[in-house]
Amino acid sequence: MRPVALLTDFGHADHYVGVLHAVIEREAPGAVRIDLGHGLPAGDIWNASFQLRCAWPHLPTDCVVIAVVDPGVGTGRRAVAVTVGTRLLVAPDNGIASAVFEASASVVLDWRRMGLDQPSKTFHGRDLFAPAAARLACGADPRDLGEEIEINTLVACPLPDPVITGTTIDGVILHVDGFGNLVTNVRGEEVEGSATATWRAGRRSRRVATYGEAQPDEVVLIEGSAGYLELAVNCGSAAEATALERGDAVLFSRNLE
Amino acid sequence: MRPVALLTDFGHADHYVGVLHAVIEREAPGAVRIDLGHGLPAGDIWNASFQLRCAWPHLPTDCVVIAVVDPGVGTGRRAVAVTVGTRLLVAPDNGIASAVFEASASVVLDWRRMGLDQPSKTFHGRDLFAPAAARLACGADPRDLGEEIEINTLVACPLPDPVITGTTIDGVILHVDGFGNLVTNVRGEEVEGSATATWRAGRRSRRVATYGEAQPDEVVLIEGSAGYLELAVNCGSAAEATALERGDAVLFSRNLE
């Protein structure tokens, strides 16, 4: 049986995540379940897409992933199961899936074909995505779940690319993590080791290799665990220290030699 | 082996939930465990009861449920295992169980009969409920855990019913969920599709079928995933937008024709 990984913005104040787990266990008894995270910013498809991209390479190779950040639940937006190499992704077709580049096939989930009750208008995680993932975990072919569609019709929600101009790179903060680290869209290999980041007029950060090299309360530039450069304060919060937020600009200087 | 589902107000800042899991794994190795939620409002039996009712129909049919919101821990309040159809519920006898209507039998948990050490005065989740659930997961008969009691002696904590008067229904907010949706005690089928909700003098919400139909920042009325009507803001928080709280009144108008 395939393991099932779950990523949502459902939070922890409710039974919502628990019901996803319950439905999977009910429909695929004994399936391994992995919580990839449920504290994502509510309704933020961009953030979900970024987190999915960061986690993706580390998942079991036969994993079925449910990613539900779904402000369009109940409207005409499609629900899809996407084949990506040996893994499968079940999600609303709202751009989350576009974080995963190598999609080779996709179907539109069809509750009638799956023999399900008509889904509610407000909780497709429970009524559609979890039952679909359970079937896939048990070995179903995605084409048993609905009609195939062209993968180039999947909704795109591309993360912004950095803008490179000579010795400078215009970046943007993609994500504020739980430690208050400010993760940008600029990858470590794009900037020289001695480069700096300017994040507000007169405020500049030097690059370090480890959090431990930072002075107390110093805002430093560091390559984070997914390869993106981030502003960080060791044993502190760069978000609090800088008052920067998701979407704010960070300017990187490169040493061209 | 039966799966075990866990619902508590223990939160995520501590090892408390983890220790429940550890005890269950120690006493019932390999048992499937499902987190139904641990971020419930502390000590709020009414809320726990509501969430349990919403999740209940979706649980595996042979599930053992531990529900621990237990401000009376260590006092004379009873600890019980309740049989509900093919499922079992282990909880303090403080009204949580009254969300589950079809109870057919109950025992009072007896640590001596279970061969346990005397429980602490402050953590029966760890010392009594988790070991009891582990035994039930392994196939024990509830009567192995303690004396049978009359189910009509279980403490009741009924959720308030809406008050229907002609074309109006007086409802109340039962729960503020993690998205800031304000869930009332009025069920969708009790109100016509074109009805409105008045939640403060001069403030009224129209009913929609999906979150996506709401205008930006509009507070709308929608039937939530458990069948109850809720006030919601798409990609926003109705709790923030309205400053309403659990227990506040919402007045519904029905179109009688």
Place this chain on the structure above:
Amino acid sequence: MRPVALLTDFGHADHYVGVLHAVIEREAPGAVRIDLGHGLPAGDIWNASFQLRCAWPHLPTDCVVIAVVDPGVGTGRRAVAVTVGTRLLVAPDNGIASAVFEASASVVLDWRRMGLDQPSKTFHGRDLFAPAAARLACGADPRDLGEEIEINTLVACPLPDPVITGTTIDGVILHVDGFGNLVTNVRGEEVEGSATATWRAGRRSRRVATYGEAQPDEVVLIEGSAGYLELAVNCGSAAEATALERGDAVLFSRNLE
């Protein structure tokens, strides 16, 4: 296969905890995983050490524990696997392990010996600790993971002992739990049943056995579930009621007879 328990300060806003789970499942398919808690104060080794000590006795006897609160990640601090009776602890060598007294052996984790890619500078949980735990779960000998070291070279981070002077005990708040209970370093058996705690000039709390004995809003002294005395408010938060924090002093009076 041994079960794996996880304790971190990674929080719930990100994929970080999920990736630990994914790596363990990928490297040790089907291994039982137990979340001991991920909401610990960021970078607070002292707190992690305390929580580990409280949870330790309740873990399965063959458990492999990953404890990652690691502000020194990527620096010269060692990563270790420590044998403690029949259990194993994988952690940075920064004092977390010193909560566990009966260590009998330890190795320094060596990514080359384990055949791993060179770890990142910022996420050893994913790149080193989780793969190491997975190998141990599958039955590896700790000496397969790296060189043995003397256990007396492990970094110590001792929790402060209470200071006993005649009829008074100077204690300190070790931990503020999710309910707002203020957990001190003084154990229940060190103080007579009729003792009191003075936590600010003119503010004193009586000792009770159960939360339910407290008057509404009363700050009481109670022996918590791990044996330490704590200040508590039933159905409320002692942290809010007193404005006390981790590290603040509490003075206990003993009745010597």
